[in-house]
Amino acid sequence: EAQLVESGGGFVHSGESLRLSCAASGFSASSKYMIWVRQAPGKGLEWVSVIHHGDITGYADSVRGRFVVSRDDSKNTMYLQMRSLRADDTAMYYCASSVTTPGGFDSWGQGTLVTVSS
């Protein structure tokens, strides 16, 4: 069974950095589309980034130039390096993947909370 587990969230001050991890099990993340999605408290879902085969990446305008997504295939893990964090980056960060469906993002982690104090 496919499983995703996020970690690395925490409390930081504005301008600081944080690295999130998304450990996959039950499937090979290297061959799948993997995304980060965030949800500010009481708000909707916001797509953050994507990485897929060939290490092709994409970013939302709100994080481009500050966040970098990467993957370590030997650890079956995706990362999100976040720099120059701002108060409006405060959110629950989820990773998700299209494991069995084309473009369906059918597997989701439980999320990791990032709080940025101004």
Add this chain to the structure above:
Amino acid sequence: EIVLTQTPLSSPVTLGQPASFSCRSSQSLVDGYGNTFLNWLQQRPGQPPRLLIYKVSNRFSGVPDRFSGSGAGTDFTLEISKVEAEDVGVYFCVQGTQLPYTFGQGTKLEIK
């Protein structure tokens, strides 16, 4: 950027009655290969999102058959044939046709 607009934002429904949610896109979600990557997610209170429907009308494994999706081009609908108490939550449409991927603002299903 493709904008997805969901209506209504809130839907009070009586148990056992149907519910219908709309998702309208600012442009066609059909890609160059004829695929339409429009999905529906359910988020129960305190839970991560969960995939219900992918590529407009395909029910994901384990999703009850009271959930169905339809539509084409720019107009899409999620229907619940008979609402149950466990269906309470927020329903989001999301497009994966074009970067940046975008979500609708969500429709909150409540029980009357």
